[in-house]
Amino acid sequence: MRNVNGGLTVRFTLNGEAVEIRNVPPMERLLDTLRERARVTGTKEGCGEGECGACTVLIDGAPSVACLVPTCQVDGEEVVTVEGLAEDGRLSALQSEFLAAGGAQCGICTPGFLVAARALLDANASPTRAEIREGLAGNLCRCTGYQKIVDGVERAAEQERAGDAG
Amino acid sequence: MIVGSSPPRLDGADKVTGDAMYVDDLQFDGMLYGATVRSRQAHARYLGYELDPDYDWTDITVVTHEAIPGGNYVALMVDDQPALVSDLIRHPSEPVVLLAAPTREQAEEARAHVKLLVEPLPIVVDLEAARAGAGPIWGDDNIISHLEIQKGDGPGCVDKALAEHPDAILVEGRYYTGAQEQMYIEPQGIIAMPWGKGGIEILGSLQCPYYVVKALAQLLDVPAAEIKVVQAVTGGGFGGKEDYPSIISAHASLLALATGKPVKLVYDRAEDLSSTTRRHPAITWHRTAVAPDGTLLAMEVDCAFDGGAYTTLSPVVLSRALIHGVGPYNCEHAMVTGDIVATNTPPNGAFRGFGAPQVCFASERHIDKIAATLGRDPVALRRQLALRIGDTTLTGQTLETSVASDEVLDVALEASDWDRRRAEAEAINARGGVPPADPIPGMGTTGRLRGVGMSFFFHGAGFTGNGEARIKGRVRMEVRPDGQIVIYSASTDIGQGTRTVFPQLAATTLGVGIERIEMHTPDTSVVPDSGPTVASRTLMVVGKVVEDCSNALKARMGFEGGDWDAAVDAFFAGGGDGSVELEYQTPPHVEWDNETYQGEAYPCYAWACDVVEVEVCPDTYETRITGFWSAQDVGKAIHPVLVSGQLEGGSLQALGFAVLEEMKFADGQLTNNRMTNCIIPTALDAPEMDMRLVEAPFAGGPFGAKGIGELPMDGGAPAVLAAIEHATGLSLDSLPASPEALMRAAAE
Amino acid sequence: MLADIPVHRPSSLEEALALLADPPDGERPTPMAGGTDIMVVLNSRHVVPSSVLDLWKLDELRGLSVQDDGTLWIGALSTYRSIIASPLANAHCPALVEAARTVGAVQIQSRGTLGGNVANASPAGDSLPVLLAQGCDVVLQSRDGGRRTRSFDGFYAGYRQADIQPGELIIGFRIHALPPGATSWYRKVGTRLAQAISKVVLAGVAACGDDGTLTTLRIAAGSVAPTPIRLAAAEAAGLGGRPTDVAAAVGAGARADVTPIDDVRSNALYRREVSGRLVESWVRSL
Numbered sequence A: 001m002r003n004v005n006g007g008l009t010v011r012f013t014l015n016g017e018a019v020e021i022r023n024v025p026p027m028e029r030l031l032d033t034l035r036e037r038a039r040v041t042g043t044k045e046g047c048g049e050g051e052c053g054a055c056t057v058l059i060d061g062a063p064s065v066a067c068l069v070p071t072c073q074v075d076g077e078e079v080v081t082v083e084g085l086a087e088d089g090r091l092s093a094l095q096s097e098f099l100a101a102g103g104a105q106c107g108i109c110t111p112g113f114l115v116a117a118r119a120l121l122d123a124n125a126s127p128t129r130a131e132i133r134e135g136l137a138g139n140l141c142r143c144t145g146y147q148k149i150v151d152g153v154e155r156a157a158e159q160e161r162a163g164d165a166g
Numbered sequence B: 001m002i003v004g005s006s007p008p009r010l011d012g013a014d015k016v017t018g019d020a021m022y023v024d025d026l027q028f029d030g031m032l033y034g035a036t037v038r039s040r041q042a043h044a045r046y047l048g049y050e051l052d053p054d055y056d057w058t059d060i061t062v063v064t065h066e067a068i069p070g071g072n073y074v075a076l077m078v079d080d081q082p083a084l085v086s087d088l089i090r091h092p093s094e095p096v097v098l099l100a101a102p103t104r105e106q107a108e109e110a111r112a113h114v115k116l117l118v119e120p121l122p123i124v125v126d127l128e129a130a131r132a133g134a135g136p137i138w139g140d141d142n143i144i145s146h147l148e149i150q151k152g153d154g155p156g157c158v159d160k161a162l163a164e165h166p167d168a169i170l171v172e173g174r175y176y177t178g179a180q181e182q183m184y185i186e187p188q189g190i191i192a193m194p195w196g197k198g199g200i201e202i203l204g205s206l207q208c209p210y211y212v213v214k215a216l217a218q219l220l221d222v223p224a225a226e227i228k229v230v231q232a233v234t235g236g237g238f239g240g241k242e243d244y245p246s247i248i249s250a251h252a253s254l255l256a257l258a259t260g261k262p263v264k265l266v267y268d269r270a271e272d273l274s275s276t277t278r279r280h281p282a283i284t285w286h287r288t289a290v291a292p293d294g295t296l297l298a299m300e301v302d303c304a305f306d307g308g309a310y311t312t313l314s315p316v317v318l319s320r321a322l323i324h325g326v327g328p329y330n331c332e333h334a335m336v337t338g339d340i341v342a343t344n345t346p347p348n349g350a351f352r353g354f355g356a357p358q359v360c361f362a363s364e365r366h367i368d369k370i371a372a373t374l375g376r377d378p379v380a381l382r383r384q385l386a387l388r389i390g391d392t393t394l395t396g397q398t399l400e401t402s403v404a405s406d407e408v409l410d411v412a413l414e415a416s417d418w419d420r421r422r423a424e425a426e427a428i429n430a431r432g433g434v435p436p437a438d439p440i441p442g443m444g445t446t447g448r449l450r451g452v453g454m455s456f457f458f459h460g461a462g463f464t465g466n467g468e469a470r471i472k473g474r475v476r477m478e479v480r481p482d483g484q485i486v487i488y489s490a491s492t493d494i495g496q497g498t499r500t501v502f503p504q505l506a507a508t509t510l511g512v513g514i515e516r517i518e519m520h521t522p523d524t525s526v527v528p529d530s531g532p533t534v535a536s537r538t539l540m541v542v543g544k545v546v547e548d549c550s551n552a553l554k555a556r557m558g559f560e561g562g563d564w565d566a567a568v569d570a571f572f573a574g575g576g577d578g579s580v581e582l583e584y585q586t587p588p589h590v591e592w593d594n595e596t597y598q599g600e601a602y603p604c605y606a607w608a609c610d611v612v613e614v615e616v617c618p619d620t621y622e623t624r625i626t627g628f629w630s631a632q633d634v635g636k637a638i639h640p641v642l643v644s645g646q647l648e649g650g651s652l653q654a655l656g657f658a659v660l661e662e663m664k665f666a667d668g669q670l671t672n673n674r675m676t677n678c679i680i681p682t683a684l685d686a687p688e689m690d691m692r693l694v695e696a697p698f699a700g701g702p703f704g705a706k707g708i709g710e711l712p713m714d715g716g717a718p719a720v721l722a723a724i725e726h727a728t729g730l731s732l733d734s735l736p737a738s739p740e741a742l743m744r745a746a747a748e
Numbered sequence C: 001m002l003a004d005i006p007v008h009r010p011s012s013l014e015e016a017l018a019l020l021a022d023p024p025d026g027e028r029p030t031p032m033a034g035g036t037d038i039m040v041v042l043n044s045r046h047v048v049p050s051s052v053l054d055l056w057k058l059d060e061l062r063g064l065s066v067q068d069d070g071t072l073w074i075g076a077l078s079t080y081r082s083i084i085a086s087p088l089a090n091a092h093c094p095a096l097v098e099a100a101r102t103v104g105a106v107q108i109q110s111r112g113t114l115g116g117n118v119a120n121a122s123p124a125g126d127s128l129p130v131l132l133a134q135g136c137d138v139v140l141q142s143r144d145g146g147r148r149t150r151s152f153d154g155f156y157a158g159y160r161q162a163d164i165q166p167g168e169l170i171i172g173f174r175i176h177a178l179p180p181g182a183t184s185w186y187r188k189v190g191t192r193l194a195q196a197i198s199k200v201v202l203a204g205v206a207a208c209g210d211d212g213t214l215t216t217l218r219i220a221a222g223s224v225a226p227t228p229i230r231l232a233a234a235e236a237a238g239l240g241g242r243p244t245d246v247a248a249a250v251g252a253g254a255r256a257d258v259t260p261i262d263d264v265r266s267n268a269l270y271r272r273e274v275s276g277r278l279v280e281s282w283v284r285s286l
């Protein structure tokens, strides 16, 4: 745990599985640890300064930008990336509704949006469109104008509610 | 029918799972990381460089212009832009020295230890001063390109009209739009690898693979066949990845050749913002002689576009701009002129709209000014002046079919309930604004002023004039013995949906399920040159070739529906050749004179009308766009979800351009080169959009489809400014309508 | 290289304060809470600290509670997300909840902390005018000096100069109770509606007596001076008057109180004028 020189050994849960990553430079960004060490590359870098949200992951359920989180801070925590959203190898309702609505165009922002949307729906199963916009305001998309992203999340919420009811 | 339906995009599953591999996701054994050392001066003599003697250079490879085997230029239109500076620095982020290192951090760190030796020269960055010949820094007058288009009386037409019609009114205006960043969320990036015998393979985020082939063949002095360019999944382009990837590919290739290893050169956001192309800043002057009944007797339009330091694509931008110079309106006599002016700034380039948004902003603001001068309703005036079937455009093209001016006006105005909405806004403002009891988050509680504005616009689809005849875009399709059909095309999917709509066209034409169709990755060693993915041409032009190939296959196989597998078996049993390659056939009527700029400038135009509602805080002049209704003519919606997604995305880029996107410069250098200060709209800034598709089919496009990629960029900004004027009485003639600009206008 | 900067990861406040008092490598480490300010600075490579002191695991610095004297205690490590979710914050300092909702967007709210906002000492920090207007004490602690409580008014001696002594950490904040019958106000003018740094940010607390005159008027502003400031002339112009009578004078006072500058986000003229107008409109609405 205590480290001053050299790399750290960091243990956390990544998409439900325990991982242990050795020799992580102490202040390495979680984004780099995920992409370059764990080789899960769904989490994207659009700015490196917390503005675009393309690197959004969940840390203990809270949507966070992995470009501003040093990996040492997720020691012992639960991290979820876009790779953790599918269910049993099939697209989740969130993913398939987002896709069907046209929420992904070039797709570079999509992982971040899906993760932020997951956090939103976990906190609020019936968000209004205005609430969806607020929950996704930390994610920039230049392709869609956001209309179809909001549509997709709204439809996913309906699906999930229907699923829960049934 | 598969055409007209909206299946989930075929590349979509990978995008929602994180499986899609963008260039920065790719790694290769032994791969090195590149970095680019750039000038800081906007204009200087380059004398050489020094490597910090105290830094450890063991693992670092250094490359300069001396390593270039062929010509030191980035081949595009004119070969004036060096790949690496050799003697003269012409803008403040010119590439000079390249580095390759084992890690990204090392490359980044080493960059700080290279010192460029320069002798500063006087700089010219002001557009009007440059046009007046300051310096000069380019030729003897700073003019990179000049163009004129005349109709009827041409030069002097406005004064002539004023003399002939004593009751005519002169309306003049000067309109300004600044630089705009494409702001694709994936920064630019390329991986170059040694390939074959002395060749190079490129893998990257790009729009136009064959542009890269051409540039590298000349730079490296190798036959085009030695260059292989493959598009990685690309995170947005909007024109920004049209020509710049050729430069990054040039740099990555030089490093790959020098080291014999794969080299990844991915820009961070600051480098991307500071160095790559943007929308041309432009000033447009209008002088119009108007009859009291609103008839446009004569128009003079003059534009100055800031080209930056090199030619790049600017002459084509100017050409598209001028052709759209008087807007979608009837006017018998016109003189439209313009210059691309050189300045000591990075070259400006392609961005959705390609010159049209600048001039459309000017002409739509100008029509509003004419309406205000005459005391006419802005909609009624536009309806009076709009081009319709049988009318003649600026270039003398008589419109014969596929004109949707009335439809788009009708649909957008009805969708927005224009008359009622305008009246309601006026009534609310008369009562002191939107009551505080009806708050908008983040907008405070002072009664807000509401306004509603509109714009009417058109955009020529495809390349200008005989461009398509010159390019001869090609597509190949192959039926495999297992019944799968593969489309080979260099047209890239940069988000707009090429990889879904081409299969839709093929499946529908052939009469098979879409799961039968595959699209080969754009890889120049395999796919034919379909022409660049630009100019709203991919679906309309290359899609047409896909349709033609499908028909040819069908005819060759004698397939008339029914059991496809059986037909395939029979075809191959009979020794059939399952491969077809065809070239685009320009519609017979296209006649164009490139000298006089007369004739059919575009095979067809797409038409649109935007309506915008805004609320403006009277204390802060913050503008919130509270409603957006639009009707846009797409010819035929091959995939309604994808096409409306294009239109919505383009519209938001236009709305951002209107109120908050602004690039600021000091001595030619971008000062807001971060996402935190070079801002684009978030989901909270974006309005709910009511996008209506209008279909005025174009016989030359597949199933009647026409190009619409750029169309939505043209009209948003003038509509927003009209709405702000309706709300506040403040008439702005420049962008963006920032709160600070509105406050300044109010003080005047 | 940024990634190689050593990190100390104490598991208790005591350990953290010891590391600050007696740094193992001689140089005092730089504290890091949510990292949303410091990681941006480190990524830009402008500043390279010798080492970092990670506070994230110090749960004892989290949490909100109401003290016997009616003050609201907020631990320095409390995130905006936890403040927004807290019924106590909503009841006792609603303007802070409003402010928290305007910080960045959800991702920044998940990790950004109140202590980080205050310690970072940016004149544009969105929570700061709220703390100034409602009144607040900052509680700091060091190993050798123990606990120290001081008023947030005057906490900044100048641009980016917070009164945090060597070896000290901010432990938390005691936010004063709103006077009976008082209303509070928050207004951010950002560059856009989310992910926006303030051009002007204002907060106020006001109460009127039975005769309808202002008995309490406290107004604070950010992004209009080298530090967040109280608008003293504005307050003086309003106290004792009826809101509609004094609103214009309060606005004029605000224009005189601020000393804004031109920067990449806005200009001095705009900031001054907007400060005056917004304050005036607010007072008029009371």
Ligand SMILES: Cc1cc2nc3c(=O)[nH]c(=O)nc-3n(C[C@H](O)[C@H](O)[C@H](O)COP(=O)(O)OP(=O)(O)OC[C@H]3O[C@@H](n4cnc5c(N)ncnc54)[C@H](O)[C@@H]3O)c2cc1C
Pocket: A049, A050, A051, A068, C030, C031, C032, C033, C034, C035, C036, C037, C038, C039, C040, C055, C076, C077, C102, C103, C104, C105, C108, C111, C112, C113, C114, C115, C116, C117, C118, C119, C120, C124, C125, C126, C127, C164, C168, C169, C170, C171, C195, C196, C197, C198
């Ligand atoms: C995209 C983005 C958007 C943002 N938007 C806003 C916004 O809208 N409004 C706004 O006000 N801010 C904004 N910020 C800035 C930032 O999020 C806030 O200032 C936040 O409150 C900082 O908290 P932190 O815990 O992340 O601080 P850290 O980065 O961890 O620390 C900041 C500074 O405080 C010091 N520090 C932290 N905790 C303590 C402590 N307990 N004792 C002593 N020193 C300490 C650190 O040494 C450091 O110097 C934004 C940042 C980003 C990246």
Ligand code: FES
Pocket: A044, A045, A046, A047, A048, A049, A050, A051, A052, A053, A054, A055, A056, A065, A066, A067, A068
């Ligand atoms: S890369 Fe992390 S927010 Fe943009």
Ligand code: FES
Pocket: A103, A104, A105, A106, A107, A108, A109, A110, A140, A141, A142, A143, A144, B184, B185, B235, B236, B495
């Ligand atoms: S889909 Fe391209 S940025 Fe969002």
